[in-house]
Amino acid sequence: MDMYDGLHFWSRRSVYKPGSQLDEMTIRKVEQQLGYSLPQSYKNLMKKQNGGDLAYRYFVFADGEAIIIPYLFELDEESGVGMSPIFVEQCGLPEKLVLLTGDLDAWVALDYRQEKPTIVYLIQDENGMWEEIEIAQSFSQFINRLMKK
Template sequence: MAINKDEFWDENYYNHPPLTHDMISTAEKMLNVKLPNLLIELLNIQNGGYTKGFAFPMIEKTTWAENHVPLSELFGIVTDESIETAQNILSSHYMTEEWGLPEKQVLLTGDGHWWITLDYRKSSIPSVRWIDVECGEDIHVAHSFEDFMNGLVSEDVFE
């Protein structure tokens, strides 16, 4: 990973609890996927929240920008339904239906209009996609979550 894992996270605004093996197992069963090891490593440091502010350089233009997509937050795994959070990958099924997203997506970040997802449509090893619901974009970002993380740069590069 190009970015130091210990320098990745910023605020855990929703106070997600620390990640446990049971939470991972529950998430993988509910989502019917095997989550990438690097994602689990990051969530073991902090179970979702805001990042220090990163972006992934893009060759293809998106509705976000001509040359990058943002990663200012990364969703965690929250199995306790009493915890209110907008940063939970377990909301993927509900949000997929609500926003008319393609099937077999695990949402990593987004606001409803756009998403960065783990795309399991073609393989049990997911690629990373940019999906803008309103504009009909479904754009390849990276071949794997590891490639995505290795490609991240500070968002300041694009100011």
């Protein structure tokens, strides 16, 4: 498997449609709506393409288990990342999360419960409880651990 090397992050073919091209005003509005300043490395990546399918879509845990992260949500006030507060509440997730991708059973999120945001993976167990694993100490560290076949 190839590790992400800083190039060609987004898949050329995207089932998950990217959002509109980002500008600084939109980013500020989304940050204000969420109540958090997003990591600069995340904002820079989203300016290149506002969400969509990933070319590097595998994340391998220390124990060798892997998850597939097919896409990142678009950075928008009314969809994608902007929907984080609604999904956090509806799914019973911990507060202070910004959801980067996921579905109703598993999420990858920026976790703002600490001084600096970390990246967490949350998965619902068979009892409906959320299991939470910190997978990176920063967004940059997270994307640099993504792999492709």
